[in-house]
Amino acid sequence: MADSDGEYQANDGSDDEFGDHQVAPSNRTRGQAGAPSKGQRRAAWEDVTRTWEVLEENEDGTIKRIETAEAKKRARLMKDTTPLQRGIIRHLVLVLDMSFAMAEKDLLPNRHELTMAYTREFVREYFEQNPISQLGIIGMRDGVAVRISDMSGNPADHLEMLTDWVKKEPQGNPSLQNALEMCRGALFHAPSHGTREVLIVYGALMSSDPGDIHETISAVIKDRIRVSVVGISAQVAICAELCAKTNGGDGSSYSIALHEQHLRDLLLDVTTPPATRVTEQNNASLLMMGFPSRTMATGDTINYCACHNRPTREGYECTRCGSRVCRLPAECPGCSLTLILSTHLARSYHHLFPLRNWVDVPWSDAGRSTACYACLTPFPVYSRQLAEHAPVGLSESARYACEVCGNHFCIDCDLFAHEVLHNCPGCQSDTRGVPDGEADVDGTVLQTNGSASAMEIDS
Template sequence: MPPRRIDPIGDESDSDVSIFDDFDESGRGKGKGKGKGIDRNKKDKGKGKAKEQPYAWEASYTRSWDTVQEDEAGSLQGAVADLIARGRRRRLLAPAAAIRRTIIRHLILILDLSSAMMDRDMRPTRFDLMLQYAREFVTEWFDQNPLGQIGVVGMRGGLGERVGEMTGNPQDVLKAISERHKLEPSGEPSLQNAIDMARASMSHLPTHSSREILVVFGSLTTCDPGNIHDTLAECVKDRIRVSVVALAAEMKICREFCDKTGGTFGVALNEGHFKDLLFELIPPPAQRAFARASSGAPANPAADLMLMGFPTRLPETSAAGLCACHSQLRSAGFLCPRCGAKVCDVPTDCDICGLMIVSAPHLARSYHHLFPVKPFQPVMSLEGTQNPSVGCHACAAPFKEQTAGAAGAADGVSPLGRYRCAECHNDFCTECDVFVHDVVHCCPGCGK
């Protein structure tokens, strides 16, 4: 039997809490405030009241550790899988009605390269995490918007610095933000200079394309040479949509830019939330109605036809020739159908005649935003279903068996792992449901 611990004062105790409590009470008796005793019951009541009334900001967050429960075997795997399924389904429950969107997008990505990005509240640093997520964002953005173009602007030392020219080739954009030694953070950011530079690079764009600015802002200050509200007024006039992802806290001027230009604003709570805020901006936003009271133009003008050209692809065995975009000798490439100029990649604008050159697959892949797949409905019970399928219609994976007393899950999550298409009435598993809506954009059962 191990020896018991004996308190030096003479009392046996398993903890030192009683010692400090006695010392605390004796210290209060010898304090300066004689005759001013503290009623400990009132103090405990105050603590209880504070616990019953949480802070206002706590009401908007859900404590997942309180909702996780063990299963009959004492495992948390089922609860974790349920949380992951809820996160997947949350993106698919958005309204799928056909709305007017701009499929030809032009985006300027403004990166904060100030000294505030070297903070380590996000691992490894804000700067390294921003570059990592920016590369993933650019890859996914071009996959979902093949007709769009992206330019990169950095802000450091109180200036706006052009990191990469606006281009429709994702490899050029990734190369511009992959050279870490050229993007070392320093100095203070200048939000006004960066937005002015981005706005000037989009002044020549046609009216049928969207003009968007995405700012990743990690500082709490901005060093501007003039009145930044004038820049805000110019962005509203030029119909430029500004969205901000803040890494530190909310700033009033950033909120005003987003509210008045129709963009979105968000403050990243952690690394995962930071990535979610970025990837929410990948689908093209709904086109807003701009009313012009002075000119008398309608709020929603009629859609104008666009002139596009489908190029002729040259194989690797063709004769080498100078390309119009880089002035380099290349064998493979594409020929402009209007002027016959040679370009390296599509989609792009011909440098000779200005024709937009696209390929048929790029154009077809851009239309899935205009006609999205309807969300699959979660199957809560198999009662009343004749001959239910045993496996998924897409991957043939077996479904869960329905247990007695299985309750319907919230947030659109099926307790059976079944999601049914409203057109063909085929059942799909959770993974195929997400894959169909995010990648295929077409139901395998009915083709809609």
């Protein structure tokens, strides 16, 4: 019996019929006959992407996609690193669709559970990137807007409130107008030096509104509130109009999620503060902040925190009125003074001056480095095989150089420096132009003694 996956043999018929029915040879036939000729076309199934090769199983049995360092590097290179004026004190209201449309299972396990999981991740990342900002969460179900968590700067409060809503089934119709009116009330007392933003995760194709939503949109524009929408279904005309009118005609703030990973990326992109438009710029003004120190209760005494009225032995005392709060950043309940740590302010400042992308190092310049400057991981040595099979779009020598200090780094340190540190280790440790043996920077004296160095603090 003839092989079922062999070449097609035409017993009868003309040459034209044979040409119409000719198929590509099988793997076994190709392996015996050698490589295909130069003019022969490859079959479509030969270039198929094997998605199962980039999947792995979590501890709970679910499947997740593996993000390689190369893929994350390519995605970051597509972003613009131009320094822009941004608002580092943000006031954001997250609106979640909890209507019947979120019960669909086109996103596994369903839209509601996936959105809740990504919302918890968004809350953590939002306060990691914007530690001195505020966040509130609102839900849409049964034709009304429900308040999930009030405007607060404590991520633990939001995560605790979200836990109670995870197990509730989505039901009813969403009301975009009611949600926008509640967002206006939550952002009404936001100070002028902070941004007013609304992020809506919308899964339905309709909105059950009690009145004219265009009047609400006009009120949102008057209150200088920016609205962004992440759609899970098809594009909705009223959402596109809402985003365009509240963002100065820019419709790029309305995006449709294509799959699970795309939905996560769209949500996490909002953690970066938006650029300030020229018409929104205010006159320079001073903002009073307090930087309290952590204190412990003396002896067997127990104090109460003014933010939660809970007993505690440690906390932070307001530098103005002396009220005690248990966590920072926070707003003093007694005098409304913003209380933060210096590290919070430093983490918010990196958005204004993003770290420039590092350039690829060719083999011609790779000889002056043998290991990564940050983690001391050995670099590969030049060989003809590595030079011929270098990955497309990445450094052929596996080295990435900072254009300021000129040091070479590996791809892992490249990602860590741009996504976590937001500073170049080589530039931070650079002492060029400083006299040998001594470097005075901000009241510190650095004394070098050969390869070792010791730092002394002036008293």
